[in-house]
Amino acid sequence: MLSRIALRSVAGRQSATTALVARGSATDAVGERDEKNFPRPVRGEPGKVRLGFVPEEWFQFFHSKTGVTGPYTFGVGLATYLCSKEIYVMEHEYYTGLSIFVMVYYATTRFGPKIAQWLDKEVDAVENNWNEGRVENVKFLEQSIEEEKAAQWRAQGQELLIEAKKENVLLQLEAAYRERLMSAYTEVKRRLDYQLEKSNMERRIAQKHMVEWIVANVMKAITPDQEKQTLDRCIADLSALAAKK
Amino acid sequence: MGFGDYPKEYNPAVHGPYDPARYYGKPDTPFGQVKLNELGSWFGRRNKTPSAFMGACSRAWWRWQHKYVQPKRVGMAPFFQLLVGSMAFFYVINYGKIKHHRNYKYH
Numbered sequence: 598m599l600s601r602i603a604l605r606s607v608a609g610r611q612s613a614t615t616a617l618v619a620r621g622s623a624t625d626a627v628g629e630r631d632e633k634n635f636p637r638p639v640r641g642e643p644g645k646v647r648l649g650f651v652p653e654e655w656f657q658f659f660h661s662k663t664g665v666t667g668p669y670t671f672g673v674g675l676a677t678y679l680c681s682k683e684i685y686v687m688e689h690e691y692y693t694g695l696s697i698f699v700m701v702y703y704a705t706t707r708f709g710p711k712i713a714q715w716l717d718k719e720v721d722a723v724e725n726n727w728n729e730g731r732v733e734n735v736k737f738l739e740q741s742i743e744e745e746k747a748a749q750w751r752a753q754g755q756e757l758l759i760e761a762k763k764e765n766v767l768l769q770l771e772a773a774y775r776e777r778l779m780s781a782y783t784e785v786k787r788r789l790d791y792q793l794e795k796s797n798m799e800r801r802i803a804q805k806h807m808v809e810w811i812v813a814n815v816m817k818a819i820t821p822d823q824e825k826q827t828l829d830r831c832i833a834d835l836s837a838l839a840a841k842k
Numbered sequence: 843m844g845f846g847d848y849p850k851e852y853n854p855a856v857h858g859p860y861d862p863a864r865y866y867g868k869p870d871t872p873f874g875q876v877k878l879n880e881l882g883s884w885f886g887r888r889n890k891t892p893s894a895f896m897g898a899c900s901r902a903w904w905r906w907q908h909k910y911v912q913p914k915r916v917g918m919a920p921f922f923q924l925l926v927g928s929m930a931f932f933y934v935i936n937y938g939k940i941k942h943h944r945n946y947k948y949h
Binding site: 632 | 855856864891908909916919940945949
């Protein structure tokens with residue numbers, strides 16, 4: 598009993614804390630992304646400088662008030678003032694600086710372009726190296742899309758083929774049907790021809806037998822008297838014919 | 843806000859990826875556009891705690907970085923800027939000793 602109460606209280610506490618955490622995170626993550634005022638930062642081009650290190654903005658700041666030569670005049674004037682009043686002290690380190698400046702200037706103008714070229718090449722190589730996997734992946738996916746499209750095209754061809762096959766089967770069915778119709782017709786015609794032939798034959802045979810029977814009966818019916826009369830009559834006719842001649 | 847935390851005003855849901863060169867608080871008039879008679883009140887509105895000062899220095903550093911050091915093809919400009927800046931800085935901190943090397947008494 599007691600353990601159950603303890604469990605319940607623990608469960609209640611837990612739910613309360615989780616609710617609090619959820620609410621806190623909800624307030625943290627709330628808000629719509631403001632792309633207009635807070636666009637995603639992009640990597641820009643390096644800022645322009647003059648004389649190797651002075652930002653272009655410094656000259657633009659002077660340009661509207663003093664013209665093109667203003668900033669240079671200001672620089673030279675300030676340097677002249679500092680040197681003339683010996684605020685800038687030309688001690689031994691100044692001449693060291695001058696010689697170092699000459700060396701740096703020579704090195705920059707002499708080797709700078711070559712080193713810049715080599716470094717640009719290296720930068721491109723590094724960037725290509727980093728992009729390679731992505732580019733390869735994109736190429737692979739595009740190729741897959743192409744293949745998929747070709748497969749779909751082939752599937753459509755298969756549909757056409759199946760259609761043609763179905764048509765072919767229908768044609769075969771039609772041919773078989775007509776063939777059977779034809780065979781039924783010929784069979785019926787054959788049987789009818791047989792019947793016709795049979796009835797003709799029967800009639801002929803009956804006629805023949807009838808003729809034979811009649812001739813036989815007639816021959817049987819002729820008596821010798823009749824024969825003699827006929828013969829006489831024939832002779833008389835012949836003699837009559839001869840007399841007429 | 844302790845060390846290494848984002849500024850209080852930064853909200854990832856609204857502002858997107860964090861830009862260390864950017865001030866995420868309520869923008870005031872830029873210093874270049876402040877009139878001379880408004881200068882006092884402008885400075886009065888500034889937050890002058892050490893952490894705010896450090897934040898301003900950090901933003902300036904990152905603005906310089908983004909403009910001159912971080913682009914893809916930079917020249918020698920940032921190195922010369924660092925060189926000139928450090929020369930000026932060391933000249934200023936050593937000025938008390940250098941002063942004794944003056945060649946002329948009267949100017």
